[in-house]
Amino acid sequence: MRSFTIALAGNPNTGKSTLFNALTGLKQHTGNWSGKTVSLASGYYEFKDVRFEFVDLPGTYSLFSNSSDEEVARDFIVFEKPDVTLLVLDSTALERSLNLALQVLEMTDRVIICLNLMDEAKKKGIKIHAGKLSKKLGVPVIPISARNNEGLDVLSDHLLRMCLGEIQTTPYRMKYNEQLESNIARLESEITDIVGNDFPTRWLAIRFLDGDKKLISTLQDRISAQDKGGVNYGAAKTLRSSNSHHSC
Template sequence: MNKREYTIALAGNPNTGKSTLFNVLTGLRQHTGNWPGKTVIHAEGFFTYKNEEYRIIDLPGTYSLYSNSADEEVARDFIIFGKPDVTLVVLDATALERNLNLALQVLEMTDRVIVCLNLMDEAKKKGMVIDIDNLSKKLGVPVVPLAARNKEGIEELLETIARMVHGKIQTKPIVVSYSRAIEEKIAKLLPLVKEVVGEEYPARWVALRLLDGDTSLLHALQHQPHHLLKGGPNYACHCSAKSI
């Protein structure tokens, strides 16, 4: 019987050391090209841990996943439609507040997340102290401190990835609360979204994107295999227009 190959997505803001982590994990086992139909660079690599194979996709560095650019659309679509076994979100420990915006967006999309708190060596030099356990508790997912360029924390990260892919880590991602008006609209839209996507995609996140007028998501949903959309290929548009 062939061993399963696990897929890992690597997300993060630019300049967080995301590509450094990618290189540390994959070494020379990597290649680059373009995403289909895009001018965006596609970087993919492989690594082995405890005799199991992992494929890791280095998603474009972005500040958000709101499909305002080709980079954001590529990152968003892979997390949603590629359904990676684990999504690693790389944060800069010296700029945690700014970086958490992307992490919270990813946590709305999937519960299979590990937060990589990179540049911990720089944070220490600046006298910054981060309560890793409390941050993990607040976010509802594992947080692993790293200094990727020094290969510090890599073994702990690999072990955390292995435990997650084997179902040994239960996560409960934080649910971001919005204004009363937005929450009321989400509540109204959710049943309609669930009719369309069922359990295939995160209904609350889809509802938020529809409320934001994300037409590129509608387009992407309509181009997924029709069996994934319960009402057929045109039903998503109907749901959006009807609800908003």
């Protein structure tokens, strides 16, 4: 049976664990990922001949290096490369959630957004045009109510189609001013020389320009680990010099 990994990301309290429990039921366990000491809850369910392995990431408001929760969620999305990152948003507080959504859309193009707590939104008279939001953000947007098991079949269907490569996305990416864009492009090409296309180079370039030292050391560790012959000093060194060159 084919198996796909789905990461559940979102702000705290948006219903990630409720969705996780609704989908995976008792088929849950906790495990360590990539030598990290944190263990993440994961669980699976089967849908139309495939198995979805869900990983319940810590709830965060952003994905920088501000806290270990943010690092864990970010590293999982960028380095473990789940087949789909399922972003759980609170329909009753969409503006707050969209900040995180934009960050995730910079990191991967394999994203599905679910608008959870639709029952609450309806009660409050909040209407969300999921179709328009989907067009704007360039990824599927599915209204659900995890606590009431509503919308979960449609969600599973989209997960399956994205895992099978049947859904192409065009994630919304922020455009910055000309000078910043030219710095991003320059740094991006240097990063591509070092890591190839294994990781989201534009996102890495933006983070490096922002001076995210923690991310740089994580990436150095990853490059070293990937290099089977031992530490790849060349790549790590270039990475260090390109960082000192460009960070501001």
